[in-house]
Amino acid sequence: MIFQKAKINLTLIESFPLVNHPSEYLFFVELDGRNQSKNAAAALAQLGKQTLRMEVLGSYPKTNL
Secondary structure, eight states, X not given: OHHHHTTOOEEEEEXXXXXXXXXXXXXXXXXXXXXTSXXXXXXXXXXXXXXXXXXXXXXXXXXXX
């Protein structure tokens, strides 16, 4: 819902159950946009308030291959 309200397109969502914690999951997401953009930065800040742990692994320009 956070990304939807910010009008950010998620291009990938993967979830993995945590070992020994069947009701907890690790999520990987990829999104259109740069994490420094106003919308993305605000959405990531809001998401960070709702998670126990959040890491941004990188922000890369889109290539046209």
